[in-house]
Amino acid sequence: MYQYRRFNNKNGFFQKFGNLDYILLSCLLILGFISLATMYSTDGGEVLFHTRSHFIKFVVFFAMMLVISFINIKFWFSLGYLSYAVILGMLIWTINFGITASGSKRWIDLYFLNIQPSELMKIFIILCLAKYFHRMKSQHVNSFYSICFSLIIIFVPMSLVIIQPDLGTSLLIAISGIVVLWFAGLNHKYFFYSCLLSIISLPIIISFLKPYQKLRVLTFLNPDRDPLGAGYQIIQSKIAVGSGGFTGKGFLKGTQSYLEFLPEKHTDFIFTLFSEEFGFIGSVLLLLIYAIIIYRVIRIGALSRSYFAKLFCYSFGTSIFIYVIINMSMVLGLLPIVGSPLPIMSYGGSSMLATMIGFGIVMSAKTHSQQSIA
């Protein structure tokens, strides 16, 4: 009893404050600053809509992250299924009452802001699956029932997002889920066989793709087949990155973006602009910051007592890594163009919200690292 109280005292507000991971926090702040500077550059060296909006979102959601980090990790554990169900409900709502923009229904109107539930799902599917596997005995992980159930958890939101249609996000949701399955200890052979199966079935999947998606794949294989149409984005992006050189063209001097050759420069292609202006050095530094962030997230997981916190941190860190890699590979012409934002850097409230919630939970795991979950 006494010990428990002492333990509780240790978890007082100031204690928690001291337990925050300041390296992670400062890296996030640096990243936020870089993203704001880049956004300022996309606005042509003026504080316009995107910069202002991005700044507000970053500040609000960063503050929200701090708040989350003071909430006990147990609370998030208990919220695992409920939040998943709520987001699922929002996804269904989206299908019926969503806002249509550029040909797909992705947003729902919450009066004060438009939210993209599919982005949130990227985080909450991790939370849900982490809770699901937390209690499970290791011999049950590979049982037919649990595999089926976890696959259903992944497939339902994925298919809801696919019909929006938003192939990119649905793939990212699936990857987040699969990452959790991997860490939960699902047998290697399942991954191996499913990989094999997906490679074999690739031609069939391609035949089911929409024409514009097929075009993207073909364009990825050979961007020069239609340099002004489908291949335009990737060609211009590579030109921008390549012309940046070792030290870059200098802040606000990226001609490719300034002269509007770059598509989607606020969102998916923000790294292109950054890389053009700051060159190889800047890009490697940015990668380093991401690497430190991911390392810190995984370290927090490693130091946590509870299995749930570990699973969540590992999966979240790995997911962030995959988002970053997919976005950069796409921009550098290593992967076909799929809509995938660069966490924190890209403009977009829902993505920022989801990422910050994720970091908040990680931080909460840090401040409550000694907390065990029954």
Next chain:
Amino acid sequence: MINISDSATKLNSLNRRMFIIATAKIIILGGIVSRLFFLQVKENKKYLTLSDKNRIREWKLPPIRGEFKDYFGNTIAGNFEAYQLHIIPEEVEDFRYVIYRVKELLELTDRQFKRILKKKDEIKPWETLIVSDNLSWEKFSKINNHLYDLNGVKPVISISRDYPYKENFTHVLGYVSQANENDLLTNENIKEKFVPGLKVGKTGLEKSFEQKLIGSNSVERYEVNAYGRRISQLAFQTGDKGETIRLTVDTKIQELTNELLKEKAGSICVMDIYTGAIVAMHSSPSFDPNSFVFGISQDEWQLISNNPMKPLVNKSLSGNYSPGSTIKPIVALSALENEIINPDFTVQCKGHKNPLELYGQTYHCWKKEGHGFVNLREAMKQSCDTYFYEVARRLGVDRLSVTAKKFGLGQKVFKDVFDNEKSGLVPNTEWKKNALGRNWVLGETIITGIGQGFIQTTPIQLCLMTAQIANGGYKIYPKIVANDDNQYADKFMPLYKKSRNIKIVQDAMFSSTNEVRGTSYRSRLDDPKYRFAGKTGTSQVKKMTEQDRELDLKTFEIPYEERDHALYVAFGPYKSPRYSLSIIIEHGGSGGTVAAPLAKELFKMIVDRHEIRKNYDNKKYLDI
């Protein structure tokens, strides 16, 4: 409750898998970094050029065309500042208002106005719309005075072609006009330098020397955005003006030729008999080439192209005429060279009543009463046809054609300099066999002896022929560009076997102009300084019938189309010849009465101008 050992296996498995993933992450991160290195460091040059290609666009400006100068450095085709009106539609706030205001100010017709509106629809909004390319000063200043009201309208001064001597040099220089599709296809250089509004040579020297004249474009380098809009000017590269070409022509003499041929159809060529320099070359009627620079109006074009005197044809080079009696010096020379006759060879000319008869054909002398017994000198002097019938009969057409070709007939005088030059025709037996598939008949030889029949010459060929007789029988190469440095191995090669024969012909031509009963005696100049020698010619357009001969109509009584061409070739001053000329007046009548008097006027000026020309040359050498 999870038991301890199970929790430990779960954590073990989790950490093991994290380790695998971490390794994979480091490898993938390395891959991304190496991709960045490849793009940004290794391939940097390639992408940098691609990015510059993206953002930098060049705008070519029309090059400034080289000028033409006459021998004395007077500009005969120059450039002037044309006042133009440009509008960039996107810079105009209220395009409708502005364009109607401009219409009002410039007093544009509805048709012109519609054309401008059509042009506006064809271009991009940030491209220049040329409303008017050659405004008068009054309208230009009117626009300038109203500029406060015409937002976005740009009065522009642009360089354009100008021919200050108007119709005087039209056929020598040709004219320039808007480059069309054909020009772009046939001339690589024009294609390379093309900008909308580029003017290129269409005929004459303007066309032949396009390569030298065109110059090089000035280039404006702009930074543009993805939509092609200009953002900022990066550089301005000044192009070179085209080469200035100095011709051998003398503007004063050229103007005189124009004066002399006023209201007539014909040509005058004047040539330096030693250098081959063309001093004047004019074809009449002419037209003002300035009308073509900004596109000729339909009415004016109709007027020029439907004129029966054919102003568009350069008669000096592409007019094929029967040389008539002007061929006689060559016939005589050929006969002397081939030793068919000697100067004392005599023929009796009995006049109309007793024409020469061969195989049922009759061959008349032009003089009704006949010339009586004539030797070579007399026959040339009085242009006795009967004498030359006989000489030609003895000589034969083949030997005649050899001499004629040697002296420049039947081939292009300027080779490739003028694209519209005709080569004329010097017939021989082989030619007829090949071209017409029939055998040569003697009668054709006989009429060739007086320059009728198949034989065709251009005025410039006759001038060259006369020049080569006048200079003592040496080959020359005519040129019109002053510093034409083409070296010909056979320049000044003797064209004769015996130089005495040339002397005989020269003397005979002298007698024709300067002695009583000579055909151009009335046109002689008595002052030895100006005295010249020549040969008249009257070439028939239509075969004369017995009836015509009976009627013996005066020239003005015959319909214009059927009148004879009047020709005259001459060289002078006789004491030390320097210049030769050929005159042809289409449907003018007889050479002696119409063409020869012009030579009198010309030689006065030519000889006077020679002093100036010589001094100009000497002074130039002193300057060096």
